[in-house]
Amino acid sequence: MHVLIVGAGLGGLSLAQTLRKQGISFEIFERDTDADARFQGWAIALYSIVDALVDSYPADLPDLRASVDHLAPLKLPAQITLWPPGREERVGFQDSPDQPLIRAERSRLRRWLSTNIPIQWGKRVTRIDNSDDGVSVQFEDGGSAHGDILIGADGINSIVRQHLLNRPSSDLLQVVPLATVIGQLDLSGEALKRQLALGHSGYMCIRPDLGFVTFTGLHYVAADGESARFYWNLMQFDGDIASEDHWLRAATGEQKLAHVLQTTRGLPAKQREIFELTAPGQIKHETHVWRDVQLDAESLPPGRVVLMGDAAHAMMPFRGEGGYHTLVDSLVLGKALGALAAGDRFEDVAAVRQAVAEYNAVMLRRAGQAVRDSRNLNMNAQRFGPDGLPLDPAKVPPIVPLPDVEIVLGVGARLGGA
Numbered sequence: 469m470h471v472l473i474v475g476a477g478l479g480g481l482s483l484a485q486t487l488r489k490q491g492i493s494f495e496i497f498e499r500d501t502d503a504d505a506r507f508q509g510w511a512i513a514l515y516s517i518v519d520a521l522v523d524s525y526p527a528d529l530p531d532l533r534a535s536v537d538h539l540a541p542l543k544l545p546a547q548i549t550l551w552p553p554g555r556e557e558r559v560g561f562q563d564s565p566d567q568p569l570i571r572a573e574r575s576r577l578r579r580w581l582s583t584n585i586p587i588q589w590g591k592r593v594t595r596i597d598n599s600d601d602g603v604s605v606q607f608e609d610g611g612s613a614h615g616d617i618l619i620g621a622d623g624i625n626s627i628v629r630q631h632l633l634n635r636p637s638s639d640l641l642q643v644v645p646l647a648t649v650i651g652q653l654d655l656s657g658e659a660l661k662r663q664l665a666l667g668h669s670g671y672m673c674i675r676p677d678l679g680f681v682t683f684t685g686l687h688y689v690a691a692d693g694e695s696a697r698f699y700w701n702l703m704q705f706d707g708d709i710a711s712e713d714h715w716l717r718a719a720t721g722e723q724k725l726a727h728v729l730q731t732t733r734g735l736p737a738k739q740r741e742i743f744e745l746t747a748p749g750q751i752k753h754e755t756h757v758w759r760d761v762q763l764d765a766e767s768l769p770p771g772r773v774v775l776m777g778d779a780a781h782a783m784m785p786f787r788g789e790g791g792y793h794t795l796v797d798s799l800v801l802g803k804a805l806g807a808l809a810a811g812d813r814f815e816d817v818a819a820v821r822q823a824v825a826e827y828n829a830v831m832l833r834r835a836g837q838a839v840r841d842s843r844n845l846n847m848n849a850q851r852f853g854p855d856g857l858p859l860d861p862a863k864v865p866p867i868v869p870l871p872d873v874e875i876v877l878g879v880g881a882r883l884g885g886a
Contacts, residue, residue: 469493469809472605472615474593474628476500478512478574479777479794480621481581485525486802488584492809495613497591497605499622503582509574510687510699511538511669512791513548515561515865517799518568520854524799528584535580536572538686539668541693541879546571549667549870551739552674558870560667567865571669573688574791593622596631596773600817603772616814617805618773621794624761626779633767644758644784644843647706647716649724651746652687656695659745661875663698666738674845678734680704681845684742693878700742702728703845709757716755721748758784762839765832770825772817776801781835783842789849790842793835800856801827830856 469492473480476498487494500506514521522532539546545563548571563569595606596618603618620628625637633640655663663684670685680702687697708714716724725748732740761782768775777794784790804827808814813823834856841849851859 469617469805469812469814470495470615471617471619471805472603472613473497473619473621474605475619475621475623475626475777475779476582476585476587477621477623477777477794478578478581478791479798480619481578481585481587482521482525482795482798483619483621483776483802484585485529485581485583486798487805489524489526490802490806490809492805495588495615496585497588497593497607497613499590499592501590503575503578508578509785509791510685511571511573512577513546513561513669514570514572514792514795515568516851516859516863517792517795517854518570520799521795524802526584529580530583532580533570536570536576538571538573538576538688540689541691542664542689542877543880544664544668544873544875545569547668547870549671550674550867551671553677558667558872559867560671560870561865562868562870569865571686576688593627596628598772600772616772617808617820619801620773620775620779621777622779624759624778624782626775628773629775629779632769632773632775640761640763641759641782642762643710644760645705645707645709646758646784646843647704647709647714648756648758649702649716649728650699650752650756651725651728651743651750652697652699652752653742653746653750654695654697655745657877659741660694660696660877662738663742664696664875665872667870671739673732673735673739675735678731680731682732682735682739691879693880698742700746702731702743704731709755714755721751721753724748724751760784760839760843762836763832764836765825765829768828768832770821770828772820772824774801774824774827776831780831781839783835783839785842789838793838793852796834796852796854796856797831799854800831 471494473496484496546569547562549558549560592608597604604614606612673682684700689696776797813819851864853859
């Protein structure tokens with residue numbers, strides 16, 4: 469069996485690794501010219517799938533945690549703090565032996581997933597032909613490829629999805645009614661220590677009483693352990709965000725920052741500091757209009773063309789659920805493809821349709837719930853495991869009191885005491 473993967477993001481690369489371990493032939497194509505052509509995002513939380521990822525990939529990949537941890541070289545456990553109204557003590561999620569949590573810097577994770585994967589760069593799909601016997605892909609550069617199965621892992625504006633459904637992305641993408649202002653800044657010294665003390669990996673202020681949610685996240689720590697890059701989002705429900713005359717479209721960095729400072733004035737001083745440290749030039753210029761995609765099994769024909777990740781269930785980046793579910797897709801789909809490869813079942817189109825229909829049904833039910841939960845900023849969303857099924861309650865990462873520790877900067881610095 470030969471599998472064609474369109475899209476070398478996290479999902480496509482993860483699937484490629486599962487195929488490589490199983491000895492299944494594949495090719496993977498990416499429209500970008502190289503790995504640095506586009507910003508890859510900030511960080512993603514890996515929690516209930518850490519062991520399954522490692523077990524599903526070949527043994528020649530370097531250590532996952534050492535390769536992708538956004539806190540390295542600091543010796544701090546990944547930790548996300550939740551600040552609901554009226555709570556002074558810190559609670560949230562923290563990495564532990566019983567509940568592993570890795571907060572992975574996304575470009576490092578992509579680089580790790582690329583280990584020994586021959587990505588074909590600059591391959592923009594222009595045409596797809598599929599039949600009961602196989603799939604052919606034509607590329608803008610004149611090249612082509614033929615395989616038994618085609619995987620569309622090509623993101624929210626998927627060309628593969630457009631071919632499969634015969635519908636443009638504009639018919640499927642739904643605006644999320646959420647206005648967002650984003651800032652990004654570098655910190656060092658005592659300011660860095662104060663932010664890490666609020667939440668090693670990030671912290672969320674959930675304030676329905678004030679009309680907003682904020683998330684402040686660590687992107688990565690510099691190699692010397694003395695400085696770090698942070699990002700933050702201020703999110704407010706706004707049904708007019710897609711309007712051409714929405715005020716954010718013409719607002720300057722100064723105006724956006726002034727809005728943020730005015731909106732968050734009711735927060736405690738320590739939770740406001742990140743906004744007050746931000747300069748107007750550190751506010752993202754573009755207006756972020758989040759869109760999501762929610763398909764149903766009836767509209768997704770099972771066959772030799774299969775969707776995964778954002779191509780099947782794009783969602784706004786709340787809690788990093790989009791990337792998480794993309795990785796779950798890769799694990800589940802990798803097993804389904806392995807079963808088709810066994811005994812050459814892939815040659816029987818009826819067997820292919822049955823396997824893909826089963827994958828689609830479970831995937832869309834799971835991810836559809838995640839799309840809705842992300843849209844509604846639901847912190848009590850259902851958690852799913854590496855098999856794509858709801859997690860046993862005993863395995864759901866618990867919200868726990870978070871210990872305060874001394875923050876020590878620098879390479880090789882050890883975790884301080886309480």
